[in-house]
Amino acid sequence: MLLVRPEIDQALRGHALRGQPQRCRARRSLMSLAAALLAADSILVILLMSSASAAACATAWNASTAYQGGAVVSYHGHNWSAKWWTQSETPGNAGVWADQGTCGGGAGHLPRPATT
The missing domain is CATH 1.20.5 (Single alpha-helices involved in coiled-coils or other helix-helix interfaces)
Incomplete structure (x- = not known):
């Protein structure tokens, strides 16, 4: 010590x-x-x-195609489900389409156009 x-x-x-x-x-x-x-x-x-x-994008929406209720399309990076029969009604601008959320890749993955 x-x-x-x-x-x-x-x-x-x-x-x-x-x-x-x-x-x-x-x-x-x-x-x-x-x-x-x-x-x-x-x-x-x-x-x-x-x-x-993010879900895969469904087939791209086409204005000339007739869609039955339940059909799923993609438009500007979102999948949309038709609530009833529709034709020429743009997803996001018509009440017939229900937004199913964002999607990534696939046929309908297009950038959303700029709004003015």
Whole structure:
């Protein structure tokens, strides 16, 4: 056992105590950074999964085709379901079509035209 004079021992203990808050702050900062990175990674995974899970686009809508109720077409990146018989009624502009959500790829995946 090493014997140290009381004043040196006191000074060493005080120095050790003074260094602890800095280490605690550094540890808290590191933990906060790790938590933020984990949260950002989780959000990225959710976004990638939701974009990857878009349904395939159905056959593209055609104004000259007659559609029976229940028919599914795609128009400007969305699949649409006919509620009843229709012809020449544009999906999104007529109440006959029910939006089935976004779709990715396939025949009817066209960019939505710019509105003026």
